Amino acid sequence: MTTAPFAIGLVLIATFIGAFGALFLKYGAEKMTRKSKLSFLNTRLLFGIMLYVLSSVFFLIALKNGELSVLYPITSLSYVWISLLSIKLLGEKMNFFKWLGISAILLGVSLIGFGS
Numbered sequence: 001m002t003t004a005p006f007a008i009g010l011v012l013i014a015t016f017i018g019a020f021g022a023l024f025l026k027y028g029a030e031k032m033t034r035k036s037k038l039s040f041l042n043t044r045l046l047f048g049i050m051l052y053v054l055s056s057v058f059f060l061i062a063l064k065n066g067e068l069s070v071l072y073p074i075t076s077l078s079y080v081w082i083s084l085l086s087i088k089l090l091g092e093k094m095n096f097f098k099w100l101g102i103s104a105i106l107l108g109v110s111l112i113g114f115g116s
Contacts, residue, residue, distance in 0.1 A: 003066030008113070011066075011074045014058035017051050019081030023089065024048030073112045076105050 028045025062071055080102050086092040 003070045007062040007064075007066035007071060008074065010058045010062035011071050012077065014055040014062065015075055015078040016081055017058065018055035018075075018078045019085055021048045021051030021055060022078070022082050023085050024051060026090070070112060074109055077109060080105055 024044050025048035028042050028048055031042040031044060059071075059075070083094065083098065083102055087094060
């Protein structure tokens with residue numbers, strides 16, 4: 001089985017949606033308190049969960065049309081998106097080693113893409 005290019009595109013979309021899901025989980029977690037047992041039902045947290053589910057749907061469709069050994073490593077791009085979103089939207093700082101890790105992820109995904 002070969003991996004259809006649109007399956008790779010679906011996985012890229014899934015990783016991006018999943019990164020926003022993680023961002024909203026972070027926002028939602030900040031609203032949680034120990035005082036209220038229902039604080040886990042806040043809208044940001046639920047939206048983050050919904051984005052993760054949507055991301056999984058895209059990934060499942062991609063899996064039907066491609067090789068797992070090609071598609072699954074591409075999901076590591078979600079770490080790249082999350083890092084960039086964390087810098088932009090959460091004001092988090094990056095150091096040399098984090099940038100080195102992101103570079104390694106990008107190199108690895110590129111090599112897998114060339115190998116397929």
